[in-house]
Amino acid sequence: MQSYREDTATSQLNPLPGSGSAPSGGGDDMSKWRARYESSINPFEAFRGREASRAVQNLNPIERGVLIVTRAVLANRRTRTFFICYALALHVLVMFTTYECATGEQTQRL
Numbered sequence: 001m002q003s004y005r006e007d008t009a010t011s012q013l014n015p016l017p018g019s020g021s022a023p024s025g026g027g028d029d030m031s032k033w034r035a036r037y038e039s040s041i042n043p044f045e046a047f048r049g050r051e052a053s054r055a056v057q058n059l060n061p062i063e064r065g066v067l068i069v070t071r072a073v074l075a076n077r078r079t080r081t082f083f084i085c086y087a088l089a090l091h092v093l094v095m096f097t098t099y100e101c102a103t104g105e106q107t108q109r110l
Contacts, residue, residue, distance in 0.1 A: 039045045056064065073083045 056067065059067065073079050
């Protein structure tokens with residue numbers, strides 16, 4: 001028993017993910033996998049996942065489609081940036097078209 005305590009004291013293992021220093025260069029990978037493993041065995045996370053999938057199944061097809069598109073757009077930085085640029089371009093197009101229609105009618109009347 002005494003040699004076991006000495007071995008664990010010198011190995012400096014991290015019991016919690018992301019705490020302290022890693023014993024080797026691959027410690028960050030281990031904490032990532034440890035966190036995934038712990039969340040997979042957590043009954044509260046499993047319940048939350050089941051309830052989320054049940055809620056998605058209860059949506060009507062239009063709402064489910066909006067949810068899928070929203071998740072796809074928010075998935076990473078590039079898609080978010082593309083969506084923002086697309087929305088800004090549409091706004092500029094609508095504003096320009098509205099302005100042209102409003103000023104074009106005035107010049108035709110004169």
